[in-house]
Amino acid sequence: MDARLETAARVHEIAPFHVMEVQTAARALEAAGRSVIHMEIGEPDFPTPAPVIAAAQRGIESGAVYYTSALGLPELREAIAVHYRDHYRVTVETDRVIVTAGSSAALLLAMALLVNRDEQILLADPGYPCTRHLVRTLEGEPVGIPVGAATDYQLTAELISRAWTPRTRGALIASPANPTGTMVPRDELKRIAATIGSKRGVLLVDEIYLGLSYAGEPRSALELGEDTFVVSSFSKYFNMTGWRLGWLVAPRRHVRDLEKLAQNLYISPPTPSQRAALACFEPATLTILEERRREFQARRDFLVPALRALGFGIPVMPTGGFFVYADCSPFGMDSERFAMRALEATGVAFTPGIDFGRNRPEAHVRFAYTIARPKLEEGIRRLCAWLPTLQQK
Numbered sequence: 001m002d003a004r005l006e007t008a009a010r011v012h013e014i015a016p017f018h019v020m021e022v023q024t025a026a027r028a029l030e031a032a033g034r035s036v037i038h039m040e041i042g043e044p045d046f047p048t049p050a051p052v053i054a055a056a057q058r059g060i061e062s063g064a065v066y067y068t069s070a071l072g073l074p075e076l077r078e079a080i081a082v083h084y085r086d087h088y089r090v091t092v093e094t095d096r097v098i099v100t101a102g103s104s105a106a107l108l109l110a111m112a113l114l115v116n117r118d119e120q121i122l123l124a125d126p127g128y129p130c131t132r133h134l135v136r137t138l139e140g141e142p143v144g145i146p147v148g149a150a151t152d153y154q155l156t157a158e159l160i161s162r163a164w165t166p167r168t169r170g171a172l173i174a175s176p177a178n179p180t181g182t183m184v185p186r187d188e189l190k191r192i193a194a195t196i197g198s199k200r201g202v203l204l205v206d207e208i209y210l211g212l213s214y215a216g217e218p219r220s221a222l223e224l225g226e227d228t229f230v231v232s233s234f235s236k237y238f239n240m241t242g243w244r245l246g247w248l249v250a251p252r253r254h255v256r257d258l259e260k261l262a263q264n265l266y267i268s269p270p271t272p273s274q275r276a277a278l279a280c281f282e283p284a285t286l287t288i289l290e291e292r293r294r295e296f297q298a299r300r301d302f303l304v305p306a307l308r309a310l311g312f313g314i315p316v317m318p319t320g321g322f323f324v325y326a327d328c329s330p331f332g333m334d335s336e337r338f339a340m341r342a343l344e345a346t347g348v349a350f351t352p353g354i355d356f357g358r359n360r361p362e363a364h365v366r367f368a369y370t371i372a373r374p375k376l377e378e379g380i381r382r383l384c385a386w387l388p389t390l391q392q393k
């Protein structure tokens with residue numbers, strides 16, 4: 001029987017992650033003995049810091065293997081609130097912090113709380129694909145708004161105002177963003193919050209990359225007040241992708257409903273991971289993480305000018321995360337073909353724009369600087385040798 005006849009319509013509208021296809025092709029090349037430079041991978045190459053692993057081991061040995069509260073371990077919720085105070089100088093009440101199974105589950109909880117059938121959530125295009133798929137899974141309508149260099153690839157109050165309809169429920173902003181690495185300036189974020197507030201809508205801000213900021217002191221959208229929903233994670237800055245742990249800070253009046261949803265959707269976030277994460281905020285761990293953040297910044301400082309010198313268009317300097325979104329149209333073919341041909345010819349793997357929306361994906365590719373600098377340099381050397389041969393054809 002045709003699988004499509006058996007499955008719900010939402011599944012047909014959710015695209016696979018194309019980056020996985022690049023990764024599969026890259027791994028196949030490696031298995032055949034080729035050397036591959038992986039610039040497609042969206043997770044830090046650094047291992048989880050040793051104090052965090054030690055805390056996990058202690059936790060498991062002491063029997064911390066049972067469910068916790070759906071809202072998370074009280075001491076971890078408290079530690080996250082203290083981190084906001086110490087690191088971002090913003091006061092967040094502990095009872096507004098909900099620990100989740102990755103920021104993916106935080107996004108799921110927030111969307112399940114807020115979005116009715118056919119209600120719209122405004123999103124930047126290009127943007128992180130899972131968000132729009134999540135909205136669709138919940139029978140809402142993700143509305144991608146094309147953004148470009150003029151607004152640092154971010155939504156603005158004006159763009160949100162123009163796109164707003166009677167069916168719009170709110171907007172989600174990622175700052176810093178995937179795939180562009182750009183941030184929303186503080187004043188613009190205030191304007192966005194005011195615009196959405198005046199329409200009685202909701203603002204969600206995905207701050208999963210906020211710890212990896214390279215443009216001065218990072219500020220959290222929690223400064224805007226209690227009504228903003230903020231999603232974050234232990235995955236990226238804390239180097240804990242596989243531990244599946246993140247958090248949501250929500251208005252206090254919604255915490256009870258969010259707890260109910262978490263109880264029903266996944267019971268509780270993973271207990272050993274929560275015990276591990278308690279060590280994330282210790283000075284020894286933060287020292288390791290800050291050193292790694294500086295290394296990411298050094299990689300960015302090498303990679304962006306190097307790609308520009310090769311002919312890629314990067315009109316806005318990324319200021320956070322570990323991605324560079326580059327215009328590859330000067331090389332005369334669409335981004336999917338370009339990425340596959342580059343992989344075959346040079347062994348350099350990167351992601352075609354198609355994963356990130358409908359706004360000229362064929363003209364863009366995403367490079368991740370989640371590999372050591374010597375490898376980045378080797379990747380650039382290989383592209384530098386290959387690209388001129390391409391242009392001659």
Ligand SMILES: Cc1ncc(COP(=O)(O)O)c(C=O)c1O
Pocket residue numbers: 042101102103104105128174177178206208232233234235241245246
């Ligand atoms: C912008 C953004 N938000 C959310 C996530 C989800 O991450 P996690 O569930 O590991 O916290 C990712 C992962 O790449 C991301 O890039």
